[in-house]
Amino acid sequence: MEAETLREIVSENRELEQKLTKRNEQYIFDLKKSLVAANLSEEAQTLALHEILPQLVDGQKSGITARQLFGTVSARTEAILNKPEELPESTPFLMWLDNALLLFGVMSIMFSIMMLWSKGKTQPMGILTLVLASMFGGYVFYLMYKYVYQYDRPGMDKSKRPGWLKTGLILVASMFLWIVVFAGTSMLPTVINPVFDPIIVIILGGVAIGVRHLLKKKYNMRSSLAR
Structure with a gap:
């Protein structure tokens, strides 16, 4: 992925994290620690969080927590690590x-x-x-x-x-x-x-x-x- 695109995603992630409730913020904090412990690359972590954060912010409007959406931190970590490799878009x-x-x-x-x-x-x-x-x-x-x-x-x-x-x-x-x-x-x-x-x-x-x-x-x- 191009560095500029990755920087934009990182910036979007930060903006979304600022909108999290205390409980969801703690979930993301624990998830990041778990992904680092699993030796997942920074780029992969960024992309994984980019999929999760918009859903968390949207779910908060209905009172849905991160645990309700994605299960435990360990379960979500396992799902991210074992996610099937996506094929490139057709030209x-x-x-x-x-x-x-x-x-x-x-x-x-x-x-x-x-x-x-x-x-x-x-x-x-x-x-x-x-x-x-x-x-x-x-x-x-x-x-x-x-x-x-x-x-x-x-x-x-x-x-x-x-x-x-x-x-x-x-x-x-x-x-x-x-x-x-x-x-x-x-x-x-x-x-x-x-x-x-x-x-x-x-x-x-x-x-x-x-x-x-x-x-x-x-x-x-x-x-x-x-x-």
């Missing part, structure tokens, strides 16, 4: 990649099954169309997350949400371009946009979904529609 590139792989997998399987079911009566989808449509569609879904869905997550500052007019124009324009990419590439000659056997395309789609699953576990790839 825009990984979110786009997650979307693109999912779209490629779903479209490849869906269109190929439709083609097999209709016994060749359905217009075949070229591999270039599937790839480019998946890549561009993945970015469209990322924009939906960036301008809409991320602000529905718990703890997000909804005051930073862009205006609905700006959001609507961006999403409508990107959706239109996505359709243009889809339609434009489908008209390309098969030399540039070859059509593979539906079974092969289904296999490629399955591989894309499998790769997505592995990457999600390794890199904490967040889906754009996740809240």
Whole structure:
């Protein structure tokens, strides 16, 4: 964590501690001693207190004590020490990649099954169309997350949400371009946009979904529609 950010958290912690009742103040004092005895780093202690203090101050309004909220000092210390390691937040590139792989997998399987079911009566989808449509569609879904869905997550500052007019124009324009990419590439000659056997395309789609699953576990790839 950056030093400036850590200093801000330390400052916020101090301000919150000044608002504690005597009983809660003693609880935090004992908790700090317990965390020091457990050899927890100063940064980890600061972050742990930053999670606890706002809840304590808020609970005081209803007469709820630290012990009622978090149990004994030893129990809270144990919970802090054994807290699961949080994975880093997914980056825009990984979110786009997650979307693109999912779209490629779903479209490849869906269109190929439709083609097999209709016994060749359905217009075949070229591999270039599937790839480019998946890549561009993945970015469209990322924009939906960036301008809409991320602000529905718990703890997000909804005051930073862009205006609905700006959001609507961006999403409508990107959706239109996505359709243009889809339609434009489908008209390309098969030399540039070859059509593979539906079974092969289904296999490629399955591989894309499998790769997505592995990457999600390794890199904490967040889906754009996740809240």
